[in-house]
Amino acid sequence: MDTDPKRIVVIGAGFAGLWSALGAARKLDELRVPSDHIEVVVINGTPYHSIRVRNYEQPLDDTLVPLADVLDPAGVRHIPGTVRSIEPHNRRVGYDTDEAPAQWLEYDRLILAAGSALVRPAIPGLHEFTFDVDTFQGAARLHAHLLELCDQPPSPGRFTVVVVGAGLTGIELAAELPARLRSVAGEHQSDTIRVILADRSPRIGQAMGGAQPVIEEALVAQGIELLPGVSLDRVTCDSVQFAGGKLIDAGTVVWCGGMRASPLTAQFPVTLDPFGRVPVDAFLRVDNVPGVFAAGDCARLLIDGERPSVMSCQHGRPMGRFAGHNAVCDLLGLDMLPLGIDWYTTILDLGPWGAVYTEGWERRLASQGAAAKATKRTINCERIYPPRNGSRADLFAAAAPVVQAPPYTVRDAD
Ligand SMILES: Cc1cc2nc3c(=O)[nH]c(=O)nc-3n(C[C@H](O)[C@H](O)[C@H](O)COP(=O)(O)OP(=O)(O)OC[C@H]3O[C@@H](n4cnc5c(N)ncnc54)[C@H](O)[C@@H]3O)c2cc1C
Known part of the structure; x- marks a missing residue:
């Protein structure tokens, strides 16, 4: 040898x-x-x-x-x-x-x-004025910015966040933002909070098969404004403009464009x-x-x-x-x-409302709400982590070349 x-x-x-x-x-x-x-x-x-x-x-x-x-x-x-x-x-x-x-x-x-x-196309203002959650550093920067909103002078879009791009990442982020903004703005300013989710496609969650109506219901129930069928034209430090001229005052724009x-x-x-x-x-x-x-x-x-x-x-x-x-x-x-x-599954977090779980490439609805949320928490907090107890045997057991079973969920029909 x-x-x-x-x-x-x-x-x-x-x-x-x-x-x-x-x-x-x-x-x-x-x-x-x-x-x-x-x-x-x-x-x-x-x-x-x-x-x-x-x-x-x-x-x-x-x-x-x-x-x-x-x-x-x-x-x-x-x-x-x-x-x-x-x-x-x-x-x-x-x-x-x-x-x-x-x-x-x-x-x-x-x-x-x-x-x-994250793909960042050459849209005016996109590099300078948008936030992202693509990396830990990007997410930390967004969080620090949100915490500072209260220190800024009052303005029309101070507590408005526009999330542009309603793929899985954009939807998951938008669903978290009302609660995060409420904790930043406090009770007395909570009526000035707006979270808007914008996308080019004709419907939000267009590619999500059987989960699409669930996504719309969950987002609307949490007060998120849906803005489908729009294309981003320009971003400034305090506004976002879509093709055709629609202008929104927004102190925060988050780009989730793929x-x-x-x-x-x-x-x-x-x-x-x-x-x-x-x-x-x-x-x-x-x-x-x-x-x-x-x-x-x-x-x-x-x-x-x-x-x-x-x-x-x-x-x-x-x-x-x-x-x-x-x-x-x-x-x-x-x-x-x-x-x-x-097998293929999609488990999408929908914030405090819950989550939605689909099966198959055509995305058949399997579970939603609290049941799907419990599955999502197990995935995000346990399933995808490497063992952190320092055990070589545990690390090697987790690294075996096997295909795991799909994540367990309590099905809507159960
Ligand atoms: C907010 C968010 C939510 C998501 N939700 C889901 C979900 O629910 N389910 C799901 O399945 N997927 C989800 N994804 C997608 C998922 O995170 C990615 O598909 C996954 O991280 C890809 O893993 P990877 O190891 O290929 O790449 P990455 O996770 O991108 O890791 C690449 C690593 O390579 C390093 N690296 C890059 N370039 C270099 C270089 N030149 N030299 C040295 N090191 C380098 C980076 O620092 C990084 O550590 C989500 C993504 C985001 C951003």
């Missing part, structure tokens, strides 16, 4: 990257391969695993998991750094750290799991999909790029053999577990495992 030290490099420690690294470490442990023979190294922009799906909530204190807590027990090295370039022909990645720019790390197998970021894969995907000689994702096969190997795997929002996998994976935590976590496992198997000449998931 070749005994030269080998290295598996993972870019990113989000849902896909963290589970890629743990999946690889688990398989090496199972095979009794010492870490001085094959090491697993993660390069991530921060020293944290961010539970990004919770960024519409407050408080966010519990959403940053220190990488040391979950990677050290598994024997995975982690570098806080930003990958700038990938050279697949030389099998190396270039990255910067705060201490030292322009470093290189060679790999034997690479897993690209650098995720996605995600695009990390620009690192463009470093490979492959055709990217419309979201900027690299195509991968059922083993998570990037098409025609030897030694490279991809997982999560960076990768487009036919998840059930027919439909493309969705940029989601739901798909990112299993993609990571299988990518890590397969990177080790590929390196050692062992059989790899194909990933296929034959």
Whole structure:
């Protein structure tokens, strides 16, 4: 056997990257391969695993998991750094750290799991004046701004928040905002609060199948104004304008206009999909790029053999577990495992009203209100977290290349 030290490099420690690294470490442990023979190294922009799906909530204190807590027990090295370039022909990645720019790390197998970021089109004022909940930092900035509203001089839109983009993120955020604004504005100013959810599509929640009427009902019941069929034209520090001239005084505008894969995907000689994702096969190997795997929002996998994976935590976590496992198997000449998931669910938080749970790609309504909310809390606060007790055995058990059952809920028909 070749005994030269080998290295598996993972870019990113989000849902896909963290589970890629743990999946690889688990398989090496199972095979009794010492870490001085094959090491697993993660390069991530921060020293944290961010539970990004919770960024519409407050408080966010519990959403940053220190990488040391979950990677050290598994024997995975982690570098806080930003990958700038990938050279697949030389099998190396270039990255910067705060201490030292322009470093290189060679790999034997690479897993690209650098995720996605909010798309920001060139709409006047969008960069300067909008907030977002795409990252922990973005969500913290929005929260700090809301807390300062009371200190601002009275103005027509002081307690008006316009959320632009009514995808899942925009809906979840809008549903939280009335209660958050009430706690900021206080009782005496609560009648000046407005939360408006705007979107291009003809109906809010258009793509949500059987959940669409539930979403409208829940938002309206919480006093949220729905503004479908509008296109954003311009944002200023105190207003938002839509095509056709509709102008709203608003002290806060939050942009929730969709995600695009990390620009690192463009470093490979492959055709990217419309979201900027690299195509991968059922083993998570990037098409025609030897030694490279991809997982999560960076990768487009036919998840059930027919439909493309969705940029989601739901798909990112299993993609990571299988990518890590397969990177080790590929390196050692062992059989790899194909990933296929034959179920799909959507569980959307609707604030204090509850939540809504759908099944299948056509989104059949399964449960709503308090029952769906209980499921959502279990997902956001337990299911998607890595074990945080420092146990190597627990981390490896959670990283096994298996497909979990759909989240449990008490069905409307039960
Ligand atoms: C508010 C909100 C709510 C959501 N709700 C849901 C939901 O209910 N269900 C669901 O399934 N999905 C949801 N999503 C989507 C989900 O968060 C993403 O699909 C998921 O985070 C993708 O995981 P990932 O690991 O591929 O990428 P990410 O979570 O984006 O992680 C990527 C990691 O890579 C790092 N990174 C990026 N570039 C570099 C680089 N150049 N060098 C080094 N490190 C880098 C980043 O710092 C980050 O740690 C939500 C998203 C948001 C914003």
